Amino acid sequence: MTSRRPLHDIIFFYSLALPAFLIVVILSLLLLSQLGMSIPILRVQGLSTYTTTTWRPMYDPPPDRAWYGLLPAIWGTMVSAVIAILLGLTFTIALVVFMEEIAPRRVREVFSTIIDLMAGLPTVLYGVWGLAFLGPLLHKYVMSPLHSHLSIVPLFSCEPLSGATVFTAGVLLSIMITPFMVALVQESYRSIPYTLKEAAWSLGMTRYEYVLLNMRMIAPSIASAILLGFGRASSETAAVTLVVGNAVNIGFCIFAPAYTISSLIANQFTESQDFPYMLNALFAGGLILLIIGLIVNTIGVLMLRRVRF
Amino acid sequence: MDKLFTLLVVLVAVLAILPILHIIAYITWRGLPVILSNGLSFFTDLPAAVVEEKPGGIAPALAGTIFMTFTATLIAVPLAMLAAIFSIEFPNHVLTRAVRVASRSLLEVATVLIGMLIFVLLVLPTGRFTALAGSLALAIVMIPYVYTYTELALLSVPRTYIEAAYSLGMKRSQVVFYVTVRIARRGLARGVAIAVTKAMGETAPLLFTAFGAYSVIFGGPLEPASALPLMVFQFIQTGYENWRTLAWGGSFVLLVLYLSVFIIARILVREVKY
Amino acid sequence: MVSPAIEVRNLKVRISGKDILKDVSLRVPEATITAVMGPSGSGKTTFLKVLNRLIELVDGVEVSGEVKVFGMNIFDMNVYEVRRLFGMVFQIPNPFPHLSIYDNVAIGARINNVARSRKELDEVVRWALEKAMLWDEVKNRLRDPPWRLSGGQQQRLCLARALAMKPKILLLDEPTANIDPVNTAYLEDALRALRRDENVTIVIVTHIAHQALRVSDYIIMFYDGRIVEEGPTEEIAINPREDVTRRFLRGEI
Numbered sequence: 001m002t003s004r005r006p007l008h009d010i011i012f013f014y015s016l017a018l019p020a021f022l023i024v025v026i027l028s029l030l031l032l033s034q035l036g037m038s039i040p041i042l043r044v045q046g047l048s049t050y051t052t053t054t055w056r057p058m059y060d061p062p063p064d065r066a067w068y069g070l071l072p073a074i075w076g077t078m079v080s081a082v083i084a085i086l087l088g089l090t091f092t093i094a095l096v097v098f099m100e101e102i103a104p105r106r107v108r109e110v111f112s113t114i115i116d117l118m119a120g121l122p123t124v125l126y127g128v129w130g131l132a133f134l135g136p137l138l139h140k141y142v143m144s145p146l147h148s149h150l151s152i153v154p155l156f157s158c159e160p161l162s163g164a165t166v167f168t169a170g171v172l173l174s175i176m177i178t179p180f181m182v183a184l185v186q187e188s189y190r191s192i193p194y195t196l197k198e199a200a201w202s203l204g205m206t207r208y209e210y211v212l213l214n215m216r217m218i219a220p221s222i223a224s225a226i227l228l229g230f231g232r233a234s235s236e237t238a239a240v241t242l243v244v245g246n247a248v249n250i251g252f253c254i255f256a257p258a259y260t261i262s263s264l265i266a267n268q269f270t271e272s273q274d275f276p277y278m279l280n281a282l283f284a285g286g287l288i289l290l291i292i293g294l295i296v297n298t299i300g301v302l303m304l305r306r307v308r309f
Numbered sequence: 310m311d312k313l314f315t316l317l318v319v320l321v322a323v324l325a326i327l328p329i330l331h332i333i334a335y336i337t338w339r340g341l342p343v344i345l346s347n348g349l350s351f352f353t354d355l356p357a358a359v360v361e362e363k364p365g366g367i368a369p370a371l372a373g374t375i376f377m378t379f380t381a382t383l384i385a386v387p388l389a390m391l392a393a394i395f396s397i398e399f400p401n402h403v404l405t406r407a408v409r410v411a412s413r414s415l416l417e418v419a420t421v422l423i424g425m426l427i428f429v430l431l432v433l434p435t436g437r438f439t440a441l442a443g444s445l446a447l448a449i450v451m452i453p454y455v456y457t458y459t460e461l462a463l464l465s466v467p468r469t470y471i472e473a474a475y476s477l478g479m480k481r482s483q484v485v486f487y488v489t490v491r492i493a494r495r496g497l498a499r500g501v502a503i504a505v506t507k508a509m510g511e512t513a514p515l516l517f518t519a520f521g522a523y524s525v526i527f528g529g530p531l532e533p534a535s536a537l538p539l540m541v542f543q544f545i546q547t548g549y550e551n552w553r554t555l556a557w558g559g560s561f562v563l564l565v566l567y568l569s570v571f572i573i574a575r576i577l578v579r580e581v582k583y
Numbered sequence: 584m585v586s587p588a589i590e591v592r593n594l595k596v597r598i599s600g601k602d603i604l605k606d607v608s609l610r611v612p613e614a615t616i617t618a619v620m621g622p623s624g625s626g627k628t629t630f631l632k633v634l635n636r637l638i639e640l641v642d643g644v645e646v647s648g649e650v651k652v653f654g655m656n657i658f659d660m661n662v663y664e665v666r667r668l669f670g671m672v673f674q675i676p677n678p679f680p681h682l683s684i685y686d687n688v689a690i691g692a693r694i695n696n697v698a699r700s701r702k703e704l705d706e707v708v709r710w711a712l713e714k715a716m717l718w719d720e721v722k723n724r725l726r727d728p729p730w731r732l733s734g735g736q737q738q739r740l741c742l743a744r745a746l747a748m749k750p751k752i753l754l755l756d757e758p759t760a761n762i763d764p765v766n767t768a769y770l771e772d773a774l775r776a777l778r779r780d781e782n783v784t785i786v787i788v789t790h791i792a793h794q795a796l797r798v799s800d801y802i803i804m805f806y807d808g809r810i811v812e813e814g815p816t817e818e819i820a821i822n823p824r825e826d827v828t829r830r831f832l833r834g835e836i
Contacts, residue, residue: 006663008481008482009480012398012480012482013399016391016394016395016398016399017399017404018391019387019388019389019391019395020391020392020395020396020404020405020407020408021404022388022392023388023408023411023412023452023456024407026411026415026452027410027411029426029430030415030418030422030423030426033425033426033429033430034422034425036429037425037429091321091324091325092325094317094318094321094322094324095321095322095325095326097318097322098319099322102315102318102319111322113575114329115326116571117329117571118326118328118329120503120506120510120567120571121329121332121510121567122509122511122512122538122563122567123510123511124512124538124541125336125560125563127542127545128336128541128545128556128557128560129328129331129332129335129336131545132335132339133335134328175325175328175329178325206310206311206314207311207315208310208314211314228417231417235417235418235419235420236419237420237421237512237513238512238513238538241542242542242546262419262421262513265425266421266513266516269516269517286419286421286422286425289422290418293417293418293419297413301413401642467677469673469675469677470677470680472637472640472673472677473673473677473679473741475637475640476666476669476670476671476673476745476754477666477671477690477691477694477695477744477745477748478663478666478667478694478695478748479663479666480663483694488679491681492679492680492681494681
């Protein structure tokens with residue numbers, strides 16, 4: 001049975017739909033502008049923008065004189081993000097196990113608050129700390145020793161000249177993405193039905209075996225945390241720019257300075273005012289970042305839905 | 310064996326939270342003395358010329374943060390809250406699904422890209438970096454946070470109150486604004502607090518929009534501007550000792566601001582009750 | 584019946600494909616207390632919510648048929664105007680938690696423009712609370728939040744809130760199901776007084792046979808989404824025509 005919709009309801013609908021629509025428009029504009037500003041350089045350099053390592057800013061445009069290859073930046077993003085999730089996952093699992101299985105309630109609450117604190121801290125503060133403290137620390141106690149004793153390993157084969165390396169960026173990122181990953185894994189862990197836990201205990205499992213079992217049960221959300229954490233790590237700009245060294249570099253050694261896509265954008269933006277096409281190259285970098293982020297986040301969210309008991 | 314496992318877990322867990330504690334201590338150690346030795350002028354002066362002994366102050370950054378955070382909040386909060394109300398009232402509409410996706414995407418995207426968007430839309434056509442552009446970029450950063458927390462808070466209002474409101478003859482907008490929103494107001498405030506924290510702390514969106522400006526305290530919304538995180542980011546990278554000092558002092562101020570809003574948001578959470 | 588307050592013809596309600604009300608036709612007399620009674624799940628609450636068109640808030644609901652209130656077809660009217668004809672009291676007390684006792688009652692009056700000045704509002708609030716038999720208990724703490732009241736008091740508060748609208752018809756959905764016997768008695772007294780002094784038409788849904796017999800002048804018996812029978816309470820009580828009614832009155836269903 002339908003009667004005419006009251007005028008009030010119609011006005012209500014449209015006045016609310018407008019802001020909602022605007023938000024959708026904003027996202028669309030983001031995608032379009034990123035694409036639109038990348039096209040000039042892609043037309044001139046083609047897809048090898050993403051596969052070449054030369055970064056040669058010149059007043060004369062590419063492809064003849066200048067050239068803007070983004071591969072080093074892509075490499076830097078990947079490497080730092082991988083280091084970040086390897087370390088971050090370790091932290092995450094330890095924290096979740098600690099808070100859910102070992103810590104008394106008060107301690108758990110304290111840890112929880114501290115993790116929340118980590119989650120929202122302005123990223124530039126992480127960067128400043130990384131630059132002034134973490135970098136030199138890692139340089140002196142981790143990178144130099146590893147290089148002097150284990151330089152056979154390709155990862156450690158170059159001499160770290162300062163604290164500003166892609167390795168440092170990875171370590172800093174791991175600290176930054178941990179709270180996010182903890183939230184994901186913890187929620188999943190908590191949703192394991194109590195009866196399953198009781199069954200495990202009744203079988204006489206040790207704490208170690210029991211935790212392993214639980215982790216296997218929530219494996220999809222751990223995978224999701226890895227993917228979403230990767231997305232987070234690759235997006236970070238301010239903190240990374242301050243510690244990654246900002247040098248065009250690519251290779252196996254992680255003790256060298258490098259660029260990430262976001263640090264390249266942040267670092268070279270002012271330069272790009274002077275060199276034609278450089279700005280477009282930076283946008284092309286942003287575009288690939290967007291695409292990586294989209295893929296990684298979509299798969300990550302889908303994985304989250306697959307947790308079943 | 311189990312003992313070893315437990316020990317390992319505890320060690321790594323503690324290791325994981327040590328950095329944040331150290332960060333707070335370290336920034337205080339390097340930043341507080343700067344403020345103490347410079348006194349009020351730290352907050353009211355412009356950064357001094359690089360050749361001088363005294364560092365001057367961070368007034369442009371403070372002014373910029375205040376202006377841009379405030380205007381960004383003014384733009385983002387109504388927009389995001391109304392969109393969230395739309396999603397609650399019309400949950401099956403295709404626009405609701407679109408907004409949810411858009412909000413999640415904006416949440417996940419690198420904030421530097423948001424700055425680049427405003428760069429393309431506003432800075433390039435007008436040929437100038439402006440505080441307003443910075444505000445817009447920050448507003449977009451805030452939107453997904455306000456949207457998500459508002460939706461959550463509104464959803465948690467028990468349905469029976471909504472039915473009672475309708476039974477009194479209230480129109481849809483009256484039910485929403487006099488009853489649902491008001492009952493959920495603490496949750497809404499918390500969402501705003503969290504979004505403000507983000508806006509206050511972001512650097513990347515401002516690189517392409519507000520750009521930074523240190524010759525006047527505040528040139529107006531149509532001039533380039535600085536903000537606390539931006540200033541810290543820019544000054545810590547310079548070669549000049551006295552400007553780096555300012556960066557540390559600014560870091561400390563930013564830390565204090567963040568901790569204050571954090572505590573406020575916590576207090577708001579504790580008091581929600583039906 | 585001279586002119587019924589409510590007249591329903593061939594009302595069918597389906598929710599998510601399931602038939603809840605299957606061809607209901609009935610009449611509710613004016614200025615009386617009508618009990619809509621029947622076992623749980625017989626569609627009584629749904630029927631009540633059709634009257635003030637609250638049922639339309641439910642997802643997947645289909646309504647067909649004719650409902651006239653004081654001669655007006657409610658489906659032709661503006662839905663908000665329909666709702667303003669009715670005051671409703673729900674099964675579980677639901678005073679607005681964010682408003683004081685005073686404001687809870689006042690909001691009904693304000694929304695419906697019953698009072699124009701602060702003084703008028705005060706009078707309406709007092710009147711409503713008196714009619715709900717709650718005034719004496721709250722007159723000194725009108726600014727208090729409602730959660731300080733007991734369940735029974737909260738329910739009377741909800742009655743006052745509905746009364747402040749000055750509705751023509753009062754709808755009550757199992758209002759005493761969750762409150763104690765003392766407050767139940769208060770509420771029933773309040774209803775009788777309203778019928779007697781204010782000529783309000785009252786429709787009360789109940790699954791308790793005793794309550795129906797005790798409180799009402801007119802009875803409508805529901806079972807499995809249909810009307811079984813209707814009539815003045817004395818007739819139904821002494822001599823129910825249908826077997827279902829008899830079994831219900833004996834407490835067998």
